Amino acid sequence: MKPSGSLLKIISEDLMPVTEIDIRALAEIYAEENVYLSVYLPVSRENEHVNRVFVNSRVGAIKKVLPADLRPEFEKTFDMAEELLFEPAVSGERGRIIFASAPDSFLHVYRLAVEPEKSLVLDTSPFLLPLARLRADYEDYGMLLVDSREARFVCIRSDIAEEKKHLSTDLMKKHKKGGWSQMRFNHLRKEAIKSFFSEVVENVQGTCDELQTRGLVIAGPGEAKQELMDLLSQDVRQSVLGVIDVAMDISRDELVEESDSVLHENELSTSKKKADELKNAILKGGLAVAGVEDVRNALEQARVNVLLIVKGSSVPGWICERCQNLQANTRPPEQCDRCGGPTSSVNIVEELYELAQRTGAEVEFIEQRDFLDSDDAVGALLRY
Structure with a gap:
């Protein structure tokens, strides 16, 4: 087209x-x-x-x-x-x-x-x-850098850090000498911190909904991170990718590097879960297929919910540029056996990925597993 x-x-x-x-x-x-x-x-x-x-x-x-x-x-x-x-x-x-x-x-x-x-x-x-x-x-994700005085919400998109929110409070640092007792002052200060965190939570939840990020990394020094976590709604808490200790004055480059490492660990965990889900579904005769031919057929029927691709995999084959007939592990004929159209050599994995995009399937890149190697290259969790 x-x-x-x-x-x-x-x-x-x-x-x-x-x-x-x-x-x-x-x-x-x-x-x-x-x-x-x-x-x-x-x-x-x-x-x-x-x-x-x-x-x-x-x-x-x-x-x-x-x-x-x-x-x-x-x-x-x-x-x-x-x-x-x-x-x-x-x-x-x-x-x-x-x-x-x-x-x-x-x-x-x-x-x-x-x-x-x-x-x-x-x-x-x-x-x-x-x-x-x-x-x-x-993938896009949010980074909330927080202590008891300050909160910065940064959206990290392809290592581009965009600050979206910056909140702070003076926590009543200034008061008259001989005024409140220390106990009274400490109580009011704790209430101010709690009120500040409530404001942070409200802003974080709204910003996450607006940006549609994959998840959230919470970072900062001390115990403020956990206090804030306790105030988050269940939905936002489930989207937290990790919690890390860093200084509030961390440079933007260091912030991206630290949070990227958290995201990488989370992606490995997600990929492993998807691969295990595929293996279990195949073992139990569930809604899953593996191997190029079965996955291609399922994609052509728009039955694929999640396409799993082994990282770095490549499968030779050919495609008809007129009717999109796709055949793996064979050399292209002079013309398509289905419509007589022109054919060309392709990487079948690339074509399956594009077909997944056209049919609205999610795509997950996974590490090579014992039941899915670079020869099989792909598997799929099915919609029906």
Whole structure:
């Protein structure tokens, strides 16, 4: 399907969280010939020479094998992207993704605060698997940094820290000499802290609902974190990914690093739970399948609730660019045996991921397990 007018040109001038890229809309785009160029590059002054060597090598290799009738269009497409590939980085930029197609007048440029693995691919559609892996690694989450005097709510999106709320209280530090007794003052101070925490909780719950983050990391010194946890509603408490001890004056970079480690541990735990759920469902004859063929069939029938992909897996195969007939572990025939349309070699895992996006399935990347390895590559928890 060709891209719609609103999707034809997107060029980000500032850093963009990977979760803000409309991967579902990109997954809907495909052509009958190899006209879509996808480039993922790490961005820094140190990487520039290495990037140029890599890009020139890949472009040369593509030109050698591309049919003569497609070379002019590829050269036009690369001309669209080349200058943008090597533009100077904006502040904080560590990676760049470009999708381009001259025949479809299509150009997307995304500047990232995270570093992608180098890749340059010419295909019948935008190459989305590296973007999917980045999205799995860098989900949006909230960080609440709190002590008894101050609270800061920071939303962390692809290592971009955006402060959303900043609350503080003077806790009655100033009072007249000879006024309240120490006991009276301590009691009022505790009430002020409790009132402050109640205000923080109200703001946190509203902000979490508004931002639709994956979860919340609570951080800070001392016992304030636990006092605040006790006041959270059950729903918000269940969304807490972890609690960590840090100083209130921690730098933004250190804050991102500390909270990312919590998120990583949580993701490993979630992936393991999904993998165990898949294994148990298969053992008991439940709503689950494993292996490329069964998963492909379930996706084509829109039966998949969660698609599980073994990290780093790849399965060769082919696809018909007309009817989307998808076949694994076999070389592409001259024409599709279903509709007679043109065929091309593909990574089946990439195609299954795109099919999951089109059918609204959740996607989870998991570590290799004894019952699901790089040969099987995929499994699925089913809706029915």
